[in-house]
Amino acid sequence: MAKRVDLTNTSRSTTRSNKFERLNKAPKKGSSSFLKKIGRLLFYIWISTIVAVVLFKFIPVYFTPTMASRKIDALMDGEPSKIHSQWSSYEEIDRNCALAVIASEDQLFPEHHGFDFEAMGTALIKNQKGKRIKGASTISQQVAKNVFLWQGRSYFRKALEAYFTLLIEFIWGKERIMEVYLNVAETGKMTFGVEEACRRFYGHTAADVSTTEAARIAACLPNPIRFSIKNPSGYVSKRTSYIKRQMSALGGKKFLRNL
Structure with a gap:
C-alpha cells in the first residue's frame, strides 16, 4: 500500500521557506x-x-571664529566686547609688516606649500614626551585655523587645519594668504590685524609703519594678550631687535618679490 503524503503540511512548509528566503534576500x-x-x-x-x-x-574676511570666541569670553566676563579690526588690502599695508611676520613666524613661507615638515617633526617628538600638544604652524596654517576653524589643541582640529591649508595654498596663493593673515592675526586685546594695531598703538595707518614698529607687532604675535605693542616689555624689545636683524638678513623688502 502506497504511503500517503500530507500535501497540506508540505505546502505550508514550502511557503514558510520561501518567505524566509525572501526576507533574507530583501535589502x-x-x-x-x-x-x-x-x-x-x-x-x-x-x-x-x-x-x-x-x-x-x-x-574681505571681516569676522573670524577667533574674533567670535574673544567676544563671547569678554561678554561672559563682563568686559568691553567691541572687536577692533580694520580691513586693508595688501597694497595699502607697508611691506615691512609682511617682512616682519615672515622673519618672525615663517621664514620658509615663500617656498613651502603650506607645511614646514622639519619643524613638524621636531614638534611631534616633543609632543610624545610632553602632555601638551604643541604645533609648528606656518603662516598658511595659522590663516586656515583663524579663518575657518576654532582655537584648540587636538589632532582632529589639526587634521582639518591641514585640509584647509592645502585648499588656500592651491586656491588663494601666497600673496592672498599674507593679505588675510595681516588682517585677521590677533595683535592685542580685542584687536585684530596690523592696520588696527597701527592705528590704536602707533597713531597712524599701516601704510606708514616703520621697520621697528612692524618688528614690534610681529614680536607680540605669539601671545598678543600677554605682550603689549604700546608698552613693550624687555622681552618684547629684545625680540623686536632680533626680528629686525632677521628682516635685514632676508634681504629687506626685496625678499617679498618671491611671493
Whole structure:
C-alpha cells in the first residue's frame, strides 16, 4: 500500500521557506537609506568648504571664529566686547609688516606649500614626551585655523587645519594668504590685524609703519594678550631687535618679490 503524503503540511512548509528566503534576500532599507543620507551630508559639507575658500579669495574676511570666541569670553566676563579690526588690502599695508611676520613666524613661507615638515617633526617628538600638544604652524596654517576653524589643541582640529591649508595654498596663493593673515592675526586685546594695531598703538595707518614698529607687532604675535605693542616689555624689545636683524638678513623688502 502506497504511503500517503500530507500535501497540506508540505505546502505550508514550502511557503514558510520561501518567505524566509525572501526576507533574507530583501535589502535592509533602513540602514542603506541612513548611510546614503550621511554620505550626501558629507558631500555637501565638502562642497561648502571649497565654496567658502573660493569666496574668501575675493572678499574681505571681516569676522573670524577667533574674533567670535574673544567676544563671547569678554561678554561672559563682563568686559568691553567691541572687536577692533580694520580691513586693508595688501597694497595699502607697508611691506615691512609682511617682512616682519615672515622673519618672525615663517621664514620658509615663500617656498613651502603650506607645511614646514622639519619643524613638524621636531614638534611631534616633543609632543610624545610632553602632555601638551604643541604645533609648528606656518603662516598658511595659522590663516586656515583663524579663518575657518576654532582655537584648540587636538589632532582632529589639526587634521582639518591641514585640509584647509592645502585648499588656500592651491586656491588663494601666497600673496592672498599674507593679505588675510595681516588682517585677521590677533595683535592685542580685542584687536585684530596690523592696520588696527597701527592705528590704536602707533597713531597712524599701516601704510606708514616703520621697520621697528612692524618688528614690534610681529614680536607680540605669539601671545598678543600677554605682550603689549604700546608698552613693550624687555622681552618684547629684545625680540623686536632680533626680528629686525632677521628682516635685514632676508634681504629687506626685496625678499617679498618671491611671493
